[in-house]
Amino acid sequence: MAKTQYYVPVGPIHPALKEPIRVEAKVEGEKIVEVDVKRGFAHRGIEYMGMKRNAIQTLYLSERICGICSISHPYAFVVTAEKALGIEAPPRAQYIRTIIGELERIHSHILWLGVVAHEMGFDSLLFWTWKGRERLLDILELLTGNRINYSVFMIGGVRRDIKESHIKAIKDMISYYRTFNQEMKDVFLSDPVYKARTRGVAQLSKKMALELNAVGPVARAAGVRMDIRQDIPYDAYADIDVRAVVPQDIVGEARGDAYDITMVRLYEIDQSLDIIEYCIDELPEGKLMAIPNYVALLAKIRRTQGEAIGAHEAPRGEVIHYLKFDGKMDGPSVWKVIAPSYNNINTWAPLLLGAEVADIPIVVAYIDPCMCCNDRIAVVRDEDGRIIDPATLHRKAVEKTRKLREELGVRE
Amino acid sequence: MKEPMSVEEVLKKLQETLGEALLSHEVREYTMGVKRKRTYRELWITIKPDAFRKTVEAIFALDYPHLHFIAGEDGGGETLTMIYSFGVFHTHPWGELSITIKFDLPKDNLVLPTITDLMIGAETNEREIREMLGVEFEGLKNKRHLFLPDDWPEGKYPWRRDEYGVEDMIKHTHRSVNEIRKMRGEE
Numbered sequence: 001m002a003k004t005q006y007y008v009p010v011g012p013i014h015p016a017l018k019e020p021i022r023v024e025a026k027v028e029g030e031k032i033v034e035v036d037v038k039r040g041f042a043h044r045g046i047e048y049m050g051m052k053r054n055a056i057q058t059l060y061l062s063e064r065i066c067g068i069c070s071i072s073h074p075y076a077f078v079v080t081a082e083k084a085l086g087i088e089a090p091p092r093a094q095y096i097r098t099i100i101g102e103l104e105r106i107h108s109h110i111l112w113l114g115v116v117a118h119e120m121g122f123d124s125l126l127f128w129t130w131k132g133r134e135r136l137l138d139i140l141e142l143l144t145g146n147r148i149n150y151s152v153f154m155i156g157g158v159r160r161d162i163k164e165s166h167i168k169a170i171k172d173m174i175s176y177y178r179t180f181n182q183e184m185k186d187v188f189l190s191d192p193v194y195k196a197r198t199r200g201v202a203q204l205s206k207k208m209a210l211e212l213n214a215v216g217p218v219a220r221a222a223g224v225r226m227d228i229r230q231d232i233p234y235d236a237y238a239d240i241d242v243r244a245v246v247p248q249d250i251v252g253e254a255r256g257d258a259y260d261i262t263m264v265r266l267y268e269i270d271q272s273l274d275i276i277e278y279c280i281d282e283l284p285e286g287k288l289m290a291i292p293n294y295v296a297l298l299a300k301i302r303r304t305q306g307e308a309i310g311a312h313e314a315p316r317g318e319v320i321h322y323l324k325f326d327g328k329m330d331g332p333s334v335w336k337v338i339a340p341s342y343n344n345i346n347t348w349a350p351l352l353l354g355a356e357v358a359d360i361p362i363v364v365a366y367i368d369p370c371m372c373c374n375d376r377i378a379v380v381r382d383e384d385g386r387i388i389d390p391a392t393l394h395r396k397a398v399e400k401t402r403k404l405r406e407e408l409g410v411r412e
Numbered sequence: 413m414k415e416p417m418s419v420e421e422v423l424k425k426l427q428e429t430l431g432e433a434l435l436s437h438e439v440r441e442y443t444m445g446v447k448r449k450r451t452y453r454e455l456w457i458t459i460k461p462d463a464f465r466k467t468v469e470a471i472f473a474l475d476y477p478h479l480h481f482i483a484g485e486d487g488g489g490e491t492l493t494m495i496y497s498f499g500v501f502h503t504h505p506w507g508e509l510s511i512t513i514k515f516d517l518p519k520d521n522l523v524l525p526t527i528t529d530l531m532i533g534a535e536t537n538e539r540e541i542r543e544m545l546g547v548e549f550e551g552l553k554n555k556r557h558l559f560l561p562d563d564w565p566e567g568k569y570p571w572r573r574d575e576y577g578v579e580d581m582i583k584h585t586h587r588s589v590n591e592i593r594k595m596r597g598e599e
Contacts, residue, residue, distance in 0.1 A: 039559065040559035040561070043559040048570065211531055212532055213479050226503050231499070231504065231508035232506070236446060238450060239447045320480050322481065322495065322497070334485045336495075342536060346533050
């Protein structure tokens with residue numbers, strides 16, 4: 001008797017998917033026989049918006065591309081803009097950038113560990129890891145003033161210094177995470193249930209990783225020794241011999257499954273702690289910005305014709321920006337952004353074929369997908385179909401608060 | 413992965429394969445590092461559009477590359493500038509060589525061969541360029557929209573700066589509440 005096929009749509013809004021994306025699966029019993037991934041549910045056209053602003057505004061717009069790693073895109077943006085404009089950031093600024101970039105890698109990796117544990121049903125692990133992550137966010141708040149969207153990078157430097165008083169806090173943090181990461185390794189890598197649930201799931205071979213153009217920890221877990229910090233170093237990474245973390249160096253072989261990717265991420269946390277420690281000890285003295293005057297910086301941008309490609313190894317993989325300045329405008333005339341999930345989502349369809357329905361959340365979560373990195377004009381219209389500008393939107397918000405205050409009898 | 417070659421060796425190979433189709437080349441140098449300054453170099457080439465496939469095959473013959481991105485620029489004129497960026501010899505410390513191919517494609521014939529047969533992962537990039545700039549890829553199997561909705565009006569390309577651009581696309585993107593009510597026959 002022929003088996004009946006059922007169609008299982010997962011998403012765009014679904015508990016297993018943190019952001020809108022849709023996995024359309026055709027199943028026979030528990031087995032997935034056909035799969036299609038639909039994206040673009042929250043495309044914001046940020047590249048288009050960036051081409052209508054000056055370069056400094058575009059830099060802070062790029063920070064809003066990703067909701068979790070808010071330094072990944074500005075990092076790639078400043079590296080690219082400096083290459084195109086011929087500006088070199090001062091040594092101290094380069095080291096500070098690297099420190100913040102690595103702090104973000106640790107918090108992003110811990111966040112992922114929590115998410116993947118949650119997808120499998122280990123909610124106590126989720127709460128434990130996320131509690132451990134808080135200390136890092138506190139350090140980031142101490143250094144930049146914000147827990148997200150740090151607004152600390154600038155074309156040709158950084159806007160805030162790491163003071164003497166911060167260094168002790170960072171060193172305490174490093175020793176705290178050395179212990180905490182060891183505990184995490186013990187829990188994640190030796191737990192029999194976690195092992196059974198991740199071994200052989202979402203298994204990606206080296207050949208597949210290359211053909212699907214996978215990047216970051218996903219490619220590294222499959223045994224591809226690629227890492228922007230190693231292949232084309234920049235900033236303080238050029239002083240440190242960063243080596244890509246691959247499973248074959250840790251356990252002798254790379255299987256490229258969800259377990260290996262957990263291992264790669266856990267060992268990368270150690271590597272990031274080493275990098276931060278080195279940068280803190282070797283932090284050069286000096287100024288923070290190559291061109292501290294924003295008017296002078298914008299004037300330089302308006303005079304310069306140039307284009308460049310730049311990259312940053314974000315926690316999820318490489319972020320690549322292309323910028324072109326035409327020598328007429330304050331901002332880029334072309335801006336192209338590639339986020340790691342853009343490439344890594346390619347791995348879903350081949351991995352889901354033949355897998356079971358219960359593995360969908362793990363396959364989806366293992367690449368640490370970020371839809372907002374991918375889906376980059378939000379247009380808001382009022383009831384009569386008119387486009388609402390930001391000033392009107394703000395006014396409406398203030399009016400509503402006043403109205404509520406009156407209704408509730410709260411005095412100003 | 414293969415051992416890295418120098419920029420000059422790569423350039424020589426490309427010149428041998430492409431001949432006159434290689435219109436110009438540029439080796440760009442950047443100095444990186446604070447305490448140990450080192451230079452890394454990038455190769456930028458401009459080619460004739462009909463030699464595109466041959467160029468990509470030549471790059472694949474060097475080493476299995478990593479596709480950085482496919483981008484296109486519309487200055488509003490008669491042509492689109494296509495930009496393909498590949499990275500070869502990655503996995504080697506300081507060894508990755510970025511090769512960027514640029515060429516002008518006339519707007520009355522926006523057709524390019526696909527590279528998805530060489531690299532499946534390029535499908536997303538090609539689908540994005542197809543919907544955003546209107547370039548047709550010969551041999552691309554999956555031609556569904558990637559980011560734009562399925563009912564997107566035909567012949568509107570968000571990244572174009574000519575008459576096919578975004579001027580009247582917004583009204584297609586979001587229907588106002590009034591329009592939806594009218595469609596439903598409500599007051």
